[in-house]
Amino acid sequence: MDDETAPQKGTVTQRAIERIKAMIGEGRLEPGQRLPTERDLAAQLGISRSSMREAIRALTVLGVLEARHGSGIYVTQLEAGDLLETFGVVADLSRGPRLVELLEIRRILESTATALAAARITDDQLAEVEKHLAAMNATDDPEEILAHDLAFHREIAAAAGNETMAAILEGLSSRTFRARVWRGYQEEGAFERTRREHAAIHRALAAHDPEAARAAAAAHVGEVEEWLRAQLGP
Amino acid sequence: MDDETAPQKGTVTQRAIERIKAMIGEGRLEPGQRLPTERDLAAQLGISRSSMREAIRALTVLGVLEARHGSGIYVTQLEAGDLLETFGVVADLSRGPRLVELLEIRRILESTATALAAARITDDQLAEVEKHLAAMNATDDPEEILAHDLAFHREIAAAAGNETMAAILEGLSSRTFRARVWRGYQEEGAFERTRREHAAIHRALAAHDPEAARAAAAAHVGEVEEWLRAQLGP
DNA sequence: GGCTCATAGTGGTCCGACCACCTCGCTGGT
DNA sequence: ACCAGCGAGGTGGTCGGACCACTATGAGCC
Numbered sequence: 001m002d003d004e005t006a007p008q009k010g011t012v013t014q015r016a017i018e019r020i021k022a023m024i025g026e027g028r029l030e031p032g033q034r035l036p037t038e039r040d041l042a043a044q045l046g047i048s049r050s051s052m053r054e055a056i057r058a059l060t061v062l063g064v065l066e067a068r069h070g071s072g073i074y075v076t077q078l079e080a081g082d083l084l085e086t087f088g089v090v091a092d093l094s095r096g097p098r099l100v101e102l103l104e105i106r107r108i109l110e111s112t113a114t115a116l117a118a119a120r121i122t123d124d125q126l127a128e129v130e131k132h133l134a135a136m137n138a139t140d141d142p143e144e145i146l147a148h149d150l151a152f153h154r155e156i157a158a159a160a161g162n163e164t165m166a167a168i169l170e171g172l173s174s175r176t177f178r179a180r181v182w183r184g185y186q187e188e189g190a191f192e193r194t195r196r197e198h199a200a201i202h203r204a205l206a207a208h209d210p211e212a213a214r215a216a217a218a219a220h221v222g223e224v225e226e227w228l229r230a231q232l233g234p
Numbered sequence: 235m236d237d238e239t240a241p242q243k244g245t246v247t248q249r250a251i252e253r254i255k256a257m258i259g260e261g262r263l264e265p266g267q268r269l270p271t272e273r274d275l276a277a278q279l280g281i282s283r284s285s286m287r288e289a290i291r292a293l294t295v296l297g298v299l300e301a302r303h304g305s306g307i308y309v310t311q312l313e314a315g316d317l318l319e320t321f322g323v324v325a326d327l328s329r330g331p332r333l334v335e336l337l338e339i340r341r342i343l344e345s346t347a348t349a350l351a352a353a354r355i356t357d358d359q360l361a362e363v364e365k366h367l368a369a370m371n372a373t374d375d376p377e378e379i380l381a382h383d384l385a386f387h388r389e390i391a392a393a394a395g396n397e398t399m400a401a402i403l404e405g406l407s408s409r410t411f412r413a414r415v416w417r418g419y420q421e422e423g424a425f426e427r428t429r430r431e432h433a434a435i436h437r438a439l440a441a442h443d444p445e446a447a448r449a450a451a452a453a454h455v456g457e458v459e460e461w462l463r464a465q466l467g468p
Numbered sequence: 469g470g471c472t473c474a475t476a477g478t479g480g481t482c483c484g485a486c487c488a489c490c491t492c493g494c495t496g497g498t
Numbered sequence: 499a500c501c502a503g504c505g506a507g508g509t510g511g512t513c514g515g516a517c518c519a520c521t522a523t524g525a526g527c528c
Contacts, residue, residue, distance in 0.1 A: 011511065013291065025326060025410075037478065048513045050284060053480085057247065057288040058295040062323055069479050070521035080332065083324040089296055090317045092259060094398075098314065101398040108346050109339070164328075164335040176259075245480065271509065282482045287511085303510050304490030 012047045016055035019045060024064065024075060035065070035073040062086060080167035087171030099181065100229050106172040107221035109165055110153065114201060114217035115210040116160040125159045126205060133202055137195060142186065146178060152198065156205070185227050193223065246281045250289035253279060258298065258309060269299070269307040296320060314401035321405030333415065334463050340406040341455035343399055344387065348435060348451035349444040350394035359393045360439060367436055371429060376420065380412060386432065390439070419461055427457065 009015070020041075023029045035041065042052035056073060059065040063082040067073050076082040094102055121129075129152060136148040150173055157166035186194075197220040204213035243249070257263045269275065276286035290307060293299040297316040300308050310316040328336055355363075363386060370382040384407055391400035420428075431454040438447035 013511080017295070021323070021326070039478090050287075050514085051512060053284075054288055054291040056479095058291050061251070061292040062295060062320060064323070064327065067479065068521085069519070070477080072478065072521095078327055080324075080335070083327065086296060086320050089255070089298070090314075090398075093255070093298065093312055093317065098398060101314070101396045104396055105343070105399055105402070108342060112342050162335045162338055164324075164332060165339055168339070247480085273509090284483085285481060290510095301510065302490080303488070304508080306490095306509065 011051075012045075013051045013054045013058070016045050016047060016052055017058050020055065020059060021064070024078075029075050031075050031078045033075050035075070037072065080164040081170070084164070084167040084171055087168060088174040088177070091172055091174050091177040096232060100225060100232065102172055102177075103181075103221060103225040103228060106169065107218055107225055109169055109172075110157075110221050111214045111218035113157050113160040113162070113165055113169060114205070115214035116162070117156045118205050118208050118210045118213035120161055121156075121159040121205055121208070125155060129155045129159075129202060129205065133198055136198065145191075146175075146182065149194075149198075150175070150178065156201070181224065181228060184231065185224055188227075190223075190227075194220075197223065245285075246279075247285045247288045247292070250279050250281060250286055251292050254289065254293060255298070258312070263309050265309050265312045267309050269309070271306065314398040315404070318398070318401040318405055321402060322408040322411070325406055325408050325411040330466060334459060334466065336406055336411075337415075337455060337459040337462060340403065341452055341459055343403055343406075344391075344455050345448045345452035347391050347394040347396070347399055347403065348439070349448035350396070351390045352439050352442055352444045352447035354395055355390075355393040355439055355442070359389060363389045363393075363436060363439060367432055370432065379425075380409075380416065383428075383432075384409070384412065390435070415458065415462060418465065419458055422461075424457075424461075428454075431457065 020029075020035075029035065036044065038049055038052055038056065041056075042049045045052065056065060056067060060067055063076060063085050064078070065073055066076050091102060132148040132152040132155065136145050136152065139145060153173060154166070154170065157169045160166065197216065200216040201213065201220060204210075204216050254263075263269065270278065272283055272286055272290065275290075276283045279286065290299060290301060294301055297310060297319050298312070300310050302308065325336060351359075366382045366386040366389065370379055370386065373379060387407060388400070388404065391403045394400065431450065434450040435447065435454060438444075438450050
């Protein structure tokens with residue numbers, strides 16, 4: 001009573017993907033563990049190496065597997081960052097109304113994360129946040145400002161203590177995403193406003209005031225959100 | 235100063251993936267549009283068909299492309315549902331502390347979505363919600379209850395008017411995810427409590443009371459969240 | 469002991485062939 | 499003139515084999 005008799009559903013590659021995913025889900029493959037070689041895996045599942053390679057490639061882009069040339073194929077640590085890297089693709093390929101939706105989600109998550117951070121942030125983490133805040137205010141190079149802006153929010157998200165949330169926010173703030181939206185936003189002289197909003201967020205964090213932090217973060221993202229909404233509306 | 239001289243970064247397949255993604259990002263490939271054949275694409279990028287197939291497979295699992303056997307390769311509609319299907323993989327492969335983190339995110343998003351729904355839901359949509367609520371209370375089959383439970387929340391998420399958020403919540407409520415967590419939760423006789431919570435959510439929706447809806451939804455997810463947290467941290 | 473380098477084994481790439489399936493135009497009938 | 503049926507061509511899906519690029523291991527040398 002085995003399942004050797006090919007169920008014949010979908011392509012063989014798709015089946016191979018499911019099989020490997022199942023192996024990991026059932027714990028038969030642990031994070032960091034090395035898999036058999038492509039050739040062996042293909043033989044085990046009774047498919048060609050080409051098809052197996054496609055399955056491996058698929059699981060690689062999903063952040064489940066990692067292929068090291070000359071060494072072997074390994075299961076990733078399956079941490080939030082590994083699996084949610086693909087979230088950036090969504091942000092990169094979205095346009096129009098969906099960009100607003102993504103910002104709305106970011107506003108919800110970022111405000112909550114900032115509130116949590118206000119309650120939990122340590123002095124060391126707060127110092128790190130201040131470092132990026134100062135660096136952001138000390139330069140006029142948009143590239144550098146953007147980099148420190150990202151790091152500023154990344155530190156806060158990390159301080160919130162929910163790695164998964166931090167990974168999602170990371171995807172929602174992917175470089176290309178921010179660059180596309182902010183190019184226009186910053187051109188309207190929003191630097192000063194952004195500066196004030198960041199200062200407000202920092203004050204709330206330093207005071208360990210969750211509600212103030214939530215409000216400040218929501219307003220911060222909301223500003224961009226409203227601007228983008230206006231851009232699309234006319 | 236052109237880039238014709240093979241940049242030589244990463245594998246050829248990875249480069250092909252980026253190239254195609256860039257084509258879509260730049261608008262040179264519209265949603266729903268048909269791509270050249272695998273053979274032509276491979277020739278255009280100067281790589282083998284095998285490598286091109288791996289690139290296509292990668293973009294397929296990401297929900298960016300869709301391959302129709304015998305017909306051709308097409309760009310998906312690039313809607314939230316297409317691109318966020320991979321989110322289910324995260325939920326399926328997460329365990330332990332990360333499950334709690336995912337529920338925390340779901341609590342945040344679901345409560346907000348329910349609040350938005352309370353303000354925006356139409357009579358037709360509300361009737362649909364009531365249908366699933368009634369069906370859920372009329373049976374004892376766990377499978378059927380779970381199905382209507384999922385539909386209940388799906389209708390609410392849809393009424394919130396943010397497709398992207400609905401797609402994420404869909405991923406966070408994937409069948410296998412819910413089944414894994416709820417198997418244990420429901421065994422403790424939580425049916426009655428779940429029923430009351432669903433009724434409270436429905437009342438808030440019918441009354442178009444966003445704050446009550448937010449509270450009811452947060453409490454609903456929070457119950458499961460707390461139970462799971464207790465399971466892990468004895 | 470520590471270093472060098474040959475070697476076996478791995479993933480990465482390419483090629484060519486064949487199969488399964490879909491599409492569309494052609495054909496033949498009505 | 500219209501339409502149903504059929505067939506050929508084109509498409510993605512699969513396979514097998516060959517070779518290349520890279521890594522890791524350990525034997526051998528200094």
